[in-house]
Amino acid sequence: MTTHTSTPASTSTSTPVNTHSRLEPLGSDEPRFDEILTPDALTFVTRLHDQFGHRRQERLHERMASRRSVENGRDFRFLTETAPIRRDPDWRVAGAGPGLHDRRVEITGPTDRKMTINALNSGAQVWLADLEDATSPTWQNIIGGQLSLFDAIRRQIDFTSDEGKPYRLTTGELPTIVMRPRGWHLVEKHLRFTDRAGQSQAASASLVDFGLYVFHNAKALIDGGRGPYFYLPKIENHLEARLWDDIFTYSENALGLEHGTIRATVLIETISAAFEMEEILYELREHCAGLNAGRWDYIFSFIKSYRGRGPQFVFPDRDRITMTVPFMRAYTELLVATCHRRGAFAIGGMSAFIPNRRDPAVTAAALAKVSDDKRREATDGFDGTWVAHPDLIDTARAEFDRVLGGRPNQLDRLRPEVEVTAEQLLDVRSLDKRVTDAGVRANVSVATRYLESWLRGVGAAALDNLMEDAATAEISRSQLWQWIAYGTVTVEGTRITRALVEAELDALLGSVDRMPGNRYDDAAAIVRLASLSDDFPTFLTIPAYAHYLVDVPILEAVAA
Structure with a gap:
């Protein structure tokens, strides 16, 4: 690949904002x-x-x-x-x-x-x-x-x-x-x-x-x-x-x-x-x-x-x-x-x-699961x-090296x-459809704790030895919404309702360490909006960004 000499990649450090730009x-x-x-x-x-x-x-x-x-x-x-x-x-x-x-x-x-x-x-x-x-x-x-x-x-x-x-x-x-x-x-x-x-x-x-x-x-x-x-x-x-x-x-x-x-x-x-x-x-x-x-x-x-x-x-x-x-x-x-x-x-x-570098047993279990996952991918092509x-790099590379050898x-x-x-792409009927009380608690916990991290400016969070990001938080809150909408009953016999999820949220908020600067109340408010409302926000990050990550003067200056 080549470039022309006219490439205008600028490294200016102090030029004022261009008034001709809109x-x-x-x-x-x-x-x-x-x-x-x-x-x-x-x-x-x-x-x-x-x-x-x-x-x-x-x-x-x-x-x-x-x-x-x-x-x-x-x-x-x-x-x-x-x-x-x-x-x-x-x-x-x-x-x-x-x-x-x-x-x-x-x-x-x-x-x-x-x-x-x-x-x-x-x-x-x-x-x-x-x-x-x-x-x-x-x-x-x-x-x-x-x-x-x-x-x-x-x-x-x-x-x-x-x-x-x-x-x-x-x-x-x-x-x-x-x-x-x-x-x-x-x-x-x-x-x-x-x-x-x-x-x-x-x-x-x-x-x-x-x-x-x-x-x-x-x-x-x-x-x-x-x-x-x-x-x-x-x-x-x-x-x-x-x-x-x-x-x-x-x-x-x-x-x-x-x-x-x-x-x-x-x-x-x-x-x-x-x-x-x-x-x-x-x-x-x-x-x-x-x-x-x-x-x-x-x-x-x-x-x-x-x-x-x-x-x-x-x-x-x-x-x-x-x-x-x-x-x-x-x-x-x-x-x-x-x-x-x-x-x-x-x-x-x-x-x-x-x-988890502080827990060898957790690390061994994680490496084994990652190895299985990467072995499947490599052998599938x-x-x-x-x-x-x-x-995790050495573990993943070892599985691909076994299949690729010297090939790139x-x-x-x-x-x-x-x-x-x-x-086949739409086949969810063959899933093991069991929902558990623990699954409800896990979704409430992941969605809320991840969002609390996100509101503090941290977008990838290690929670319970799993790496969570916006996508996994979206799964958690969308499952809660769907389970409530259909009155899903867990294998333990618990009907999933708004009141149940509210109770789980309250229990979580009562158990976390309220250090200065945490955003648990705000995170819970987003979970309520995204999981407990009749409407279903297409992405939870859209209202969360507008309400919590944008400076107040900008909210007044820019249309939502």
Whole structure:
């Protein structure tokens, strides 16, 4: 890949906000934020909004129409109108860019300075630098995360903890960075976009995250032998993938990059996207590296989509929804077969189990479970996988090494025997449907405790030896809503009601350590809104962000 010399990646540190930009920062002015929010960078993100903001709105309106259709009894299906794309045997995706040919272990995590350094020192092949589900979207986290990435790409990042412990990058080759921006449904209320007609609204979080990162870092990444690579979250259909592809092409032209320099890996983490995997690859084919099996959001999406379709779609305790149940097995097998047929990488998901360095028994159990999970993925044909903790890298790599040997991937392993039907993707009737009292308590606990962490600015939380993020909190609160809606009775004979969940919330709030600065009352309020209301918020993070993470002056200045 090459670049033209006109790439306008700015490193200005003190230029005032460009008055010609219609993207106005409203958040606090923290140290070095002006290095990211430069006039040229804001102008570039403004241009992205001018070009693509209306199409984003169209896609979000289409999501609402699709949800209503499913709620009214129409099941997801493979599209007849795109069947020629699926039948055409000849097209392929662009595939790996430099630094992405071996993806056997990818570590995921937020982009604060300490976690950035730890991830880049971890020994993984890839770091998923996450501005989405593992990041609490405070203004400080979002722009601070961009600063961490800016410094890390230039190998100028360091950090000293409150205890005085220094963190520095090791020498030698570092993992390839793949950045995950926030999804289409989210806004950045600390940036106000005014369109050409003079109408103001909150900026698109997706365009902000992508635009700032690619503007500042594309040239530096390419000069370092890598490229601007992205994980695309929460995509629901191939038209949303087409929108991203057009954004990539526009950005390459605007920044003087060779076409195809940008590469994307799409998370298949919605039930609707599972029916359009091939079409998503096709739309992104000149920029696409692969697909990822985003298991936790996928389960949440299924529950959310079918939550009102009858008791046959009621899901059991979360720990019973494993990767080997029929509908999850169909989903992963279809993903691997689809990817390899088109030359795309198939990347596995994240097991929630994590080690505990203070408890050898917990660590041994976690390593055994992670080993089983990664062995299944490697033998099924995945080319790599995710881990959430550095101590899991060797365990995951060992399972892929056994299958791959000296090969960087197994793209040549086709799965012609895999034929997955719509009925198999939607098969929840075969689940062990048991719901337990412990499952209710666990969902109340996870949703509330995770949100308490999220409200304090920590988006990935280790709870009960599991790594929880926004996706697992979404599963927990959506299950509570569904169980209440159908009056589900646990195996112990307890009917699940609003009053029962309220009682569990009260018991939890009475048992936690009320240290100064905790946010348990606010977290409980969000759980009540997301689980106990008649209405079902499509994402709990939308109202939580608007009510708790945005400064008061900004709430007054930017429309919800």
